[in-house]
Amino acid sequence: MVRQVEDAEAVQEALRRRVRADVPGPEAVATVAGFDVAYDTDSDVVAGAVVVLAAPDWTVIASATATGRAAFPYVPGLLSFREMPPLLDAWNNVLPQLTAPPDLLVCDGHGIAHPRRFGLACHLGVTLDLPTIGVAKTPFVGTHTAPGPLRGERTPILLDDEPVGAALRTRDGVREVYLSVGHRTNLDSACRWVLDLCSRYRLPETTRAADHLSRTALAARLRSGSAGDARSAGITDGSR
């Protein structure tokens, strides 16, 4: 497993140079995709989910899941190697439902706020070559002070004296979220769109919908035994 870790870190070092974290973000966002993975710790079964929401009210217009077995352990700093396989499978399942790629991707976890500046959001963004933001529920690396209590207030997350993300208050009085650029956008734009996605709850609608779907898919997969049918193959119908 030591070897597995060293290889993964080498892959990160190689791919990190493709990350674009200081470029203009999407001007307009017609559709945004949310990504999440649910786990069954006993069986090692995982379920990845992708949801696509449409502006301006972020209604779910498409979604898909994919289930499988975790092929990589959870190692802090190497989360993407655990979550990318189910997420890419779910992505491939949702693509046929779309007429155009989403303008923005939002995933659970960090982007460049990462020990090697290459968190899950970077890996996903670089792989799919689309604007991507990482939104995490807890800090990972760097330091920050508490932002003010009102929606929209934010403070920088500093790592080696560099701003790599923001602690952002998405609703008045709630605990902040920790966001960072994944790929092809910048911090201001990322904060702007995350706030737009948080009109009712602390977490973005993308995260909530993807989280719900991944849990549902995992439960369904655990309920209906072995591989072979459409569900265990990961083929799920999109909403509409």
Add this chain to the structure above:
DNA sequence: GCGACAG
């Protein structure tokens, strides 16, 4: 050397 450590 000793902890901390996204999900």
Add this chain to the structure above:
DNA sequence: ATCTTGTCGC
């Protein structure tokens, strides 16, 4: 991530 009861608040 996941395991879990009650409880506070809109």
